[in-house]
Amino acid sequence: MTTDDLPNEHLECMQWAISHGAEVRGVVPARFPGRGLGMVATRTIEEDETIITIPLSLMLTVDSIPSTFVKKFQPGTPAQAILAAYLTRGDRRSLKKWDPWRKVWPSRQAFEDSMPLLWPEFSQSNSGAGGIILPPSASGTLETAQANPLGEGDKEIYQNILSRQRMRLQRSWEDVVSVIPDMDWDSFSYNWCIVNTRSFYYVGPGKDDPEDWNDALGLVPFVDYFNHSDEWTCDVAFRRTDYTFKANRRIEKDEEVYISYGAHTNDFLLIEYGFFLDHNACDAVYLDDIIFQELSPADQAELKQRGYYGNYEITSTGPCPRVGAVACISYMDSEDWRNIMDRDSTEGVDPQKTAEIISGWINAYLKDCEASIESLERNIAAGQDECRNARVTVILNRWKQIKSLCQSALDVVDRDNTDAE
Numbered sequence: 409m410t411t412d413d414l415p416n417e418h419l420e421c422m423q424w425a426i427s428h429g430a431e432v433r434g435v436v437p438a439r440f441p442g443r444g445l446g447m448v449a450t451r452t453i454e455e456d457e458t459i460i461t462i463p464l465s466l467m468l469t470v471d472s473i474p475s476t477f478v479k480k481f482q483p484g485t486p487a488q489a490i491l492a493a494y495l496t497r498g499d500r501r502s503l504k505k506w507d508p509w510r511k512v513w514p515s516r517q518a519f520e521d522s523m524p525l526l527w528p529e530f531s532q533s534n535s536g537a538g539g540i541i542l543p544p545s546a547s548g549t550l551e552t553a554q555a556n557p558l559g560e561g562d563k564e565i566y567q568n569i570l571s572r573q574r575m576r577l578q579r580s581w582e583d584v585v586s587v588i589p590d591m592d593w594d595s596f597s598y599n600w601c602i603v604n605t606r607s608f609y610y611v612g613p614g615k616d617d618p619e620d621w622n623d624a625l626g627l628v629p630f631v632d633y634f635n636h637s638d639e640w641t642c643d644v645a646f647r648r649t650d651y652t653f654k655a656n657r658r659i660e661k662d663e664e665v666y667i668s669y670g671a672h673t674n675d676f677l678l679i680e681y682g683f684f685l686d687h688n689a690c691d692a693v694y695l696d697d698i699i700f701q702e703l704s705p706a707d708q709a710e711l712k713q714r715g716y717y718g719n720y721e722i723t724s725t726g727p728c729p730r731v732g733a734v735a736c737i738s739y740m741d742s743e744d745w746r747n748i749m750d751r752d753s754t755e756g757v758d759p760q761k762t763a764e765i766i767s768g769w770i771n772a773y774l775k776d777c778e779a780s781i782e783s784l785e786r787n788i789a790a791g792q793d794e795c796r797n798a799r800v801t802v803i804l805n806r807w808k809q810i811k812s813l814c815q816s817a818l819d820v821v822d823r824d825n826t827d828a829e
């Protein structure tokens with residue numbers, strides 16, 4: 409961590425926020441290797457101490473930008489599209505207020521380096537040209553399986569992540585160019601990424617929470633310096649009039665202070681934010697594409713009706729209960745299977761068989777990992793272009809993490825099976 413060589417613009421940004429009503433106690437921006445800027449404690453911070461308060465008046469949301477600009481857009485245009493359009497083509501005088509804060513944002517090059525969405529390999533599709541193989545949760549495809557329809561449930565955002573993101577950007581772009589035809593793509597996509605990586609949850613006064621959380625966002629100056637950790641030390645509370653940032657444990661002087669961007673998998677962090685964590689308690693991958701191949705139409709219908717279709721998650725601590733349920737349906741008598749689902753019966757369950765089926769699925773995923781790792785390593789060895797090699801290395805490291813997650817899950821399945829014998 410270093411604050412000594414911090415360019416003045418960061419302290420000016422903090423002063424600007426304070427002069428517009430922000431209260432800042434015990435933290436300043438600082439540079440952290442591999443994480444860009446972040447927030448550091450300048451003294452010991454006690455548990456429950458409020459370190460920052462940001463008034464609503466400082467925020468940049470669809471409610472705070474000139475209504476003449478917002479009114480140009482059709483109802484239903486995503487907030488992210490309107491904000492990115494405003495940052496790109498809003499009235500210069502009204503935008504000037506935000507200059508000290510915008511000055512400290514990352515460059516477009518930083519996004520081009522870190523966000524697969526902007527990598528040339530993925531400009532057309534999810535399966536990168538030139539051999540960059542994205543993890544299945546990001547690309548929506550396994551080498552060994554055709555992409556299948558997704559299941560149901562709140563975990564869906566963690567699959568097909570790049571397609572979903574590309575669709576959101578595409579839709580934003582179309583909505584915006586239909587109103588501002590000479591919008592510049594490079595600037596717009598840059599500002600779209602800014603909103604994507606630096607927004608907070610925001611719902612305007614008197615409004616209900618929208619169905620899609622992508623529609624509930626706003627930019628909150630200065631606190632967008634906070635980096636993410638799955639062991640965050642600062643809780644964020646949105647009270648509709650302000651945001652408060654409160655330490656959830658004692659923080660020592662010179663420690664980086666983290667918030668949580670959500671309980672996200674590493675593939676989600678990679679695609680949506682352009683980084684992933686070395687250790688992430690929320691990391692997971694999904695066996696859907698492998699399992700879907702083996703399900704009969706009747707089993708699919710039964711699983712759908714019970715809300716058990718898809719989102720077959722594995723973590724380093726083993727498979728989720730949905731995986732066990734779908735393994736059982738593949739060999740059990742229908743009546744017995746319904747009884748385990750409805751009455752917690754164990755009649756007809758063969759734990760060894762269940763474990764063998766699950767191990768087979770995880771091993772199929774592992775095979776894909778190994779093939780991808782080999783191919784990416786060959787790709788790096790043959791590559792001449794340094795920037796491209798850096799991109800391939802990021803993805804290779806992610807595949808290695810996935811391989812180790814699968815191996816841990818496999819160990820858990822094998823151990824549980826041995827214990828049951």
Ligand SMILES: C[S@@+](CC[C@H](N)C(=O)[O-])C[C@H]1O[C@@H](n2cnc3c(N)ncnc32)[C@H](O)[C@@H]1O
Binds near residue numbers: 443636681683685
């Ligand atoms: C809200 S900004 C945080 C401030 C940012 N680091 C900066 O330099 O302006 C979010 C971005 O910070 C980076 N980031 C956040 N948490 C990180 C972490 N734990 N490790 C590496 N990069 C991180 C990612 O580039 C992400 O898109």
